[in-house]
Amino acid sequence: MSHVARLFVDADLSQGALVPLEEGQSKYLLRVMRLEAGAILRAFNGRDGEWLCRLQVNGKKAALEPTEQVRPQEAGLDLTLLFAPIKKTRTDFIVEKASELGVRTIQPVITEYTQTSRVRADRLQSLVIEAAEQTERMDIPEVCNDLPLGKALAAWDRSKPLYYCDEGSAARPMVEVLKGDLPQAAGLLVGPEGGFSPREREMLRALEFVISVTLGPRILRAETAVVSALTLWQALVGDWDKGPYLA
Ligand code: SAM
Secondary structure, three states: OOOOOEEEOOOOOOOOOOEEOOHHHHHHHHHHOOOOOOOEEEEEOOOOOEEEEEEEEEOOEEEEEEEEEEEOOOOOOOEEEEEOOOOHHHHHHHHHHHHHOOOOEEEEEEOOOOOOOOOOHHHHHHHHHHHHHHHOOOOOOEEOOOEEHHHHHHOOOOOOOEEEEOOOOOOEEHHHHHOOOOOOOEEEEEOOOOOOOHHHHHHHHOOOOEEEEEOOOOOOOHHHHHHHHHHHHHHHOOOOOOOOOOO
């Protein structure tokens, strides 16, 4: 079934309740995918599971008629990524990989050494929708507006561990820290090209919910650190004990 086009829609999904598509989606299905009336595709909205839908066409407008629910709604893991934005294409890479690797909330944080201007959360949100469609997720990650690091830490739910990728000290290996951990809500913090300032390191080390981890002896690019740490978390604590969804 994974060859059947898969679309995220905002509207509710229920048997026979027509879902009119926006212009962009209509154009994509009719002009790019060259689908015709009657074609079958899959739709999900992050609330009602995934539905097989029959395509209805009226001129340039397309609509979906949900016919059968093929996957129940699943609540994804409560995993948050706090990262300091870097150059645009690399930030896009981080956001796309975080979506594929099951992150629920993406919180850009502005740190002392962050070199990039503010991130456009709305632009990144369309990136995560595309990634979620492709990766067969049942939900869409939320991309938040950027916050100064201090504010993001002050707003952090202290019941959740925040794994701080710390390239500058003798932190414990992430595998060791995670082993035996429960698949609980958690967060991951990765710094910018220039790393964290001494003041930020001190602030982070003083917070009881912050757990410093090392990703080995080499200095990884921020995007490499994000993918590495998320991979370890999913493999050791997350949902990689489940096989891929063979739709
Ligand atoms: N401060 C580094 C330096 O002196 O070159 C550069 C920072 S690195 C490019 C960007 C971020 O990736 C770091 O702030 C850290 O969060 C993470 N990172 C990179 N290598 C790491 C490692 N070996 N262990 C833990 N985190 C790492």
